[in-house]
Amino acid sequence: MAIKAILTDIEGTTSAVSFVFDVLFPYAAAHLPDYVRQHATEAEVAAQLQAVRNDSAEPQADVERVIEILLGWIAEDRKATPLKALQGMVWQQGYLAGQLKGHVYPDAVEALQRWHREGYALYVYSSGSIQAQKLIFGRSEAGDLSGLFSGYFDTTSGPKREVQSYRTIASAIGHPAQDILFLSDIVQELDAAGQASMATCALVRDGAVLAGHTNVVSFAQIDPATF
Structure with a gap:
C-alpha cells in the first residue's frame, strides 16, 4: 500500500481545541446575533435560517427565535450544518478585520x-x-x-x-x-x-x-x- x-x-x-472553544466559539456567540439581524434577508443567510427552522421543527420561528436557537446550539457544541455555515460567515468578517488568526x-x-x-x-x-x-x-x-x-x-x-x-x-x-x-x-x-x-x-x-x-x-x- x-x-x-x-x-x-x-x-x-x-x-x-482551545482555539476553537476559547476564541472562535465565543467570537461567534458575541457577533452572530447582530450578523443575522443585519443579513437575514440575503439569500445565503436566509437559506441557513430556514434550515435552522427545519432542523428545530419550528417552521414559524422569527429571526429572534432563530438567533436564540443558534446560541443554544453554540453552547452545546451541536454539529448542525446551518450553524456551522453561519459561524463561518461571522468568522470570515473577523478574519478579514484582523480580529482573528487561525x-x-x-x-x-x-x-x-x-x-x-x-x-x-x-x-x-x-x-x-x-x-x-x-x-x-x-x-x-x-x-x-x-x-x-x-x-x-x-x-x-x-x-x-x-x-x-x-x-x-x-x-x-x-x-x-x-x-x-x-x-x-x-x-x-x-x-x-x-x-x-x-x-x-x-x-x-x-x-x-x-x-x-x-x-x-x-x-x-x-x-x-x-x-
Missing part, C-alpha cells in the same frame, strides 16, 4: 509543507464548514497555508463517525481508500475511517492512547511512507 493522499482533521489535530501547530505547518513538496495530495475533513476551514488555514498565524490543500470536506459529506462518510470522501478524492491516510484525535473517527479501508494515525498530544491505531504526539513523527 502506498499513500497518495492525506486527509486531516483540524480541531485537536492540526489546531488546538491557530495551526508549528509541527503541523512544517509537516504539511513538507508533504506538499513531496507530492502528497492534502485534504481537510472537519465538522466546521468548508468556509471556516479555509479561513483557519488561509489566515493563520503562520500565514496563508491554503495553497497546500487540494480540497476540503465538512459534514455535507456525512457525519465524521460514520463509515460511509469516508467512502464518499475517498470517491471524491479519486484514490482508493487504502491509498489515503486519515489523521485525527478522535478514536471513533479513526475507527470509521479504518473500516472504510483508510490508513489511520492518531494525534495524541496529551499522551493518551487511542487503541487500534498508530499513535503520535506530533506531526513530526508521521512518515506517510510507512503506512
Whole structure:
C-alpha cells in the first residue's frame, strides 16, 4: 500500500481545541446575533435560517427565535450544518478585520509543507464548514497555508463517525481508500475511517492512547511512507 493522499482533521489535530472553544466559539456567540439581524434577508443567510427552522421543527420561528436557537446550539457544541455555515460567515468578517488568526501547530505547518513538496495530495475533513476551514488555514498565524490543500470536506459529506462518510470522501478524492491516510484525535473517527479501508494515525498530544491505531504526539513523527 502506498499513500497518495492525506486527509486531516483540524480541531485537536492540526489546531488546538482551545482555539476553537476559547476564541472562535465565543467570537461567534458575541457577533452572530447582530450578523443575522443585519443579513437575514440575503439569500445565503436566509437559506441557513430556514434550515435552522427545519432542523428545530419550528417552521414559524422569527429571526429572534432563530438567533436564540443558534446560541443554544453554540453552547452545546451541536454539529448542525446551518450553524456551522453561519459561524463561518461571522468568522470570515473577523478574519478579514484582523480580529482573528487561525491557530495551526508549528509541527503541523512544517509537516504539511513538507508533504506538499513531496507530492502528497492534502485534504481537510472537519465538522466546521468548508468556509471556516479555509479561513483557519488561509489566515493563520503562520500565514496563508491554503495553497497546500487540494480540497476540503465538512459534514455535507456525512457525519465524521460514520463509515460511509469516508467512502464518499475517498470517491471524491479519486484514490482508493487504502491509498489515503486519515489523521485525527478522535478514536471513533479513526475507527470509521479504518473500516472504510483508510490508513489511520492518531494525534495524541496529551499522551493518551487511542487503541487500534498508530499513535503520535506530533506531526513530526508521521512518515506517510510507512503506512
